[in-house]
Amino acid sequence: MRAALVERAAEMLARREPVTLRALVEGAGASTMAVYTHFGGMPGLWSAVRQEGFTRLTARLATVPATDDPVRDLAALGAAYVANALAVPALYRAMFDTAADLEDPAAAAAPFAALVACAARAREGGRFAADSDPEAVATRLWAAGHGLTMLVLTGVLPAESLEGHAPAVAAALFVAAGDDPERAHRSVRAGWATGTPSR
Amino acid sequence: MRAALVERAAEMLARREPVTLRALVEGAGASTMAVYTHFGGMPGLWSAVRQEGFTRLTARLATVPATDDPVRDLAALGAAYVANALAVPALYRAMFDTAADLEDPAAAAAPFAALVACAARAREGGRFAADSDPEAVATRLWAAGHGLTMLVLTGVLPAESLEGHAPAVAAALFVAAGDDPERAHRSVRAGWATGTPSR
DNA sequence: GGCTATACATAACACCGTCATGCAAAACGG
DNA sequence: CCGTTTTGCATGACGGTGTTATGTATAGCC
Structure with missing residues (x-):
């Protein structure tokens, strides 16, 4: 899941879509909490990206x-x-x-x-x-x-x-x-x- | 008012405070609409800044x-x-x-x-x-x-x-x-x- | 098999930018 | 000088954002 989220975030960046938490997890079939268990929040997600x-x-x-x-x-x-x-x-x-x-x-x-x-x-x-x-x-x-x-x-x-x-x-x-x-x-x-x- | 808002935004930037619409207008004694009449929204405010x-x-x-x-x-x-x-x-x-x-x-x-x-x-x-x-x-x-x-x-x-x-x-x-x-x-x-x- | 811990869903929260509405004061025209 | 219009701003609500408390199911372990 971790890698999938980072990859999807990079894809959204490449597609010039705004990388918002909900848009990110929706396409990955996850819920908002996934980002918090793996990255501790959006700043952590950005660090990984x-x-x-x-x-x-x-x-x-x-x-x-x-x-x-x-x-x-x-x-x-x-x-x-x-x-x-x-x-x-x-x-x-x-x-x-x-x-x-x-x-x-x-x-x-x-x-x-x-x-x-x-x-x-x-x-x-x-x-x-x-x-x-x-x-x-x-x-x-x-x-x-x-x-x-x-x-x-x-x-x-x-x-x-x-x-x-x-x-x-x-x-x-x-x-x-x-x-x-x-x-x-x-x-x-x-x-x-x-x-x-x-x- | 226009100039005061831009100046205050620059001050907030210098003070490393996040430049949010409500925090901006509060200190200036104005309401959120002031930004919209003068700049058409936050992007316009940023252009002026x-x-x-x-x-x-x-x-x-x-x-x-x-x-x-x-x-x-x-x-x-x-x-x-x-x-x-x-x-x-x-x-x-x-x-x-x-x-x-x-x-x-x-x-x-x-x-x-x-x-x-x-x-x-x-x-x-x-x-x-x-x-x-x-x-x-x-x-x-x-x-x-x-x-x-x-x-x-x-x-x-x-x-x-x-x-x-x-x-x-x-x-x-x-x-x-x-x-x-x-x-x-x-x-x-x-x-x-x-x-x-x-x- | 029961226990614990991890991963995730749900739903509410506070905050953000935006804007429809309303109103008061200034600008204007007669 | 008064009525009209226009301008500038306050109020309040709306959708969207990140965050998080709570509940739940699944996996791993003794």
Whole structure:
């Protein structure tokens, strides 16, 4: 029942239906108490839904293959991250509604950890400066991608601006981390195409 | 009455109280219908509140003086932008809840226009490349700042990360736009201190 | 087989946004 | 200056929301 409720909530989010307690349990053939026995209330349900969002994101990022070009891989991870957000926009927004009360905070940190590991590889491989901070690079890439994504999801920026700006910002950050500008742009172009689905 | 209601809603947001219709009108000595005559309902009230948020942001950015170093001014604008968001976090989040139904979209675009104008000055002054796109630079700076700010406001990142990452990202973007790395960092450092209030 | 504990249904509760109705005061036209 | 209209707001009710006290049936255990 637990999993069915979370899944149905995610479906309702994807279908842009308002996720209300009664509408949720009705379609699941349950009653309102099911949510309270399993999640302790709607906030608990939302925590589980956000957790599910991070789980799906982690799974999607895991499909990005690691090549011998870590900078390209960073761009590919960024593209996959953005693609996931665009695929399930309401779920993505719910994920970042608040950072509190996540059931498994470690699982939520997995996507970020993947970025950090990739940035560390770029440093060890000599692409980034020896004194560059992989965690800082990952944080900046993540924050920039998140901001761009959020502005698109809320309708402030048109969807096309993601294609145009995200790779440029990523390349700028990689150059700042020590990569050669020309190489950075090549790697980002290749990586972005890898992480972006079916075009 | 109109202005009083909007102001009170902003106060409640600042005080982290839930902005509910009845709690809103009670403190204002009005009845629920006041909101309906003036705003047509709660969504209309929220539109007005978001408009107020953009108005305050524009006013705050206007206090940033223009110097003969446009790159420094860009950083100062960014710092002021972030400072405003941290000063009224709930209002900032409400501003970007959705982009629809703003009463005066032009006023909401004013902060962005200030960034674009500054980036254009940097290009004319030779700091940015002659073929750089001021609107693109402004968009990328804005998106990165927005993402960093949102992650901090939602509690995903600690507040200190703003100080650490925002200037670094800004400098990276300016260098990508054509500025000299050393000069960019100097200007950003100076500008960030200018736009950050009282320290 | 009896006992306990867990999972769920029922139904009521307080609160939310909304709106039909009514009324008083301001604005207006003669 | 008085009657009419319009505007601004109070009252009260309605449906929908999350929550929870109460009852019940099913499963697991000794």
